[in-house]
Amino acid sequence: MKAVEILNNHKIKRTSCREGIIEVVMTAxxxxxxxxxxxxxxGNYDRTTFYRSFKTLEECKIIHKIVIDNQLVKYALDNxxxxxxxxxxxxxxxxxxxxxxxxxxVQKYKLPDGYSDFETDVLIKGICVNCKNQNKID
Amino acid sequence: MKAVEILNNHKIKRTSCREGIIEVVMTAxxxxxxxxxxxxxxGNYDRTTFYRSFKTLEECKIIHKIVIDNQLVKYALDNxxxxxxxxxxxxxxxxxxxxxxxxxxVQKYKLPDGYSDFETDVLIKGICVNCKNQNKID
DNA sequence: GTACGTTTGCAACGTTGTTGCATTTGAAAT
DNA sequence: ATTTCAAATGCAACAACGTTGCAAACGTAC
Ligand SMILES: [Mn+2]
Ligand SMILES: [Mn+2]
Ligand SMILES: [Zn+2]
Ligand SMILES: [Zn+2]
Numbered sequence: 094m095k096a097v098e099i100l101n102n103h104k105i106k107r108t109s110c111r112e113g114i115i116e117v118v119m120t121a122x123x124x125x126x127x128x129x130x131x132x133x134x135x136g137n138y139d140r141t142t143f144y145r146s147f148k149t150l151e152e153c154k155i156i157h158k159i160v161i162d163n164q165l166v167k168y169a170l171d172n173x174x175x176x177x178x179x180x181x182x183x184x185x186x187x188x189x190x191x192x193x194x195x196x197x198x199v200q201k202y203k204l205p206d207g208y209s210d211f212e213t214d215v216l217i218k219g220i221c222v223n224c225k226n227q228n229k230i231d
Numbered sequence: 232m233k234a235v236e237i238l239n240n241h242k243i244k245r246t247s248c249r250e251g252i253i254e255v256v257m258t259a260x261x262x263x264x265x266x267x268x269x270x271x272x273x274g275n276y277d278r279t280t281f282y283r284s285f286k287t288l289e290e291c292k293i294i295h296k297i298v299i300d301n302q303l304v305k306y307a308l309d310n311x312x313x314x315x316x317x318x319x320x321x322x323x324x325x326x327x328x329x330x331x332x333x334x335x336x337v338q339k340y341k342l343p344d345g346y347s348d349f350e351t352d353v354l355i356k357g358i359c360v361n362c363k364n365q366n367k368i369d
Numbered sequence: 370g371t372a373c374g375t376t377t378g379c380a381a382c383g384t385t386g387t388t389g390c391a392t393t394t395g396a397a398a399t
Numbered sequence: 400a401t402t403t404c405a406a407a408t409g410c411a412a413c414a415a416c417g418t419t420g421c422a423a424a425c426g427t428a429c
Contacts, residue, residue: 163302164417210356214353217350218348244374246377280377
């Protein structure tokens with residue numbers, strides 16, 4: 094699936110910024126921050142444009158946002174094929190990467206009487222397999 | 232349990248700012264933001280002092296921080312009696328309140344091979360019982 | 370009451386994110 | 400290909416949140 098097709102499918106304008114963001118996020122192994130995406134992009138865009146593009150892409154559910162603590166924000170593709178479930182996210186506190194755990198489905202929590210929910214965010218903090226293996230080498 | 236006692240138990244200095252924060256958070260029904268705490272406080276403190284106090288109280292596990300999306304931060308008491316489990320948090324998108332769901336224990340999620348974790352944050356977004364009942368009246 | 374280490378207030382700064390407005394761009398119609 | 404117009408962009412200005420260094424004030428132990 095090409096970035097342009099994705100934009101067409103969602104009936105939103107093809108712009109180089111949107112196209113670039115999708116391409117970068119599509120090929121990334123991890124979720125990426127604004128700056129990480131910018132670095133990987135060919136064009137140069139104003140921060141405003143970036144934020145507005147993220148917002149649009151998020152509203153179309155082309156990408157989704159993952160927030161870690163209060164200052165770190167990362168974006169990942171919201172492919173309906175791989176991300177069909179509500180999935181948990183993993184944050185490695187060693188290498189600071191964020192991953193979608195597509196196979197870790199979020200359970201439905203039983204709420205107190207009268208409470209209703211429409212979304213459950215699960216963020217697991219720990220050490221990823223790469224960082225674990227790196228330790229062995231040291 | 233008095234605020235001063237809590238500070239003594241943790242062997243950190245009793246200051247009016249720390250004492251005030253603890254008292255406010257102790258008597259609150261919901262988790263409170265920096266500004267909500269400031270409003271309920273008698274003294275007036277610099278933002279820097281506030282942030283440093285929160286940090287200290289958090290490190291001592293007297294309070295804990297709950298982050299909603301990326302800009303909303305709230306604080307709640309970290310009483311080992313009521314908060315003994317890793318518990319989920321609830322964010323009402325109507326009244327913007329955050330509550331510790333002390334009875335909603337967070338399960339241990341099964342991670343991919345080689346991954347280890349030390350913390351799981353669960354934030355459930357929905358409508359609280361107050362807001363639900365308010366709708367009925369309208 | 371003194372002494373000393375800790376905490377505070379202030380100023381300055383950095384980052385993140387938003388808004389209004391003029392200009393540019395994309396895509397559809399001609 | 401050219402025209403057209405809504406939508407997207409860049410820029411400037413702004414607000415909120417959070418951090419750092421340093422001098423002054425405070426809390427506690429002697
Ligand atoms: Mn994800
Ligand atoms: Mn809590
Ligand atoms: Zn890692
Ligand atoms: Zn509510």
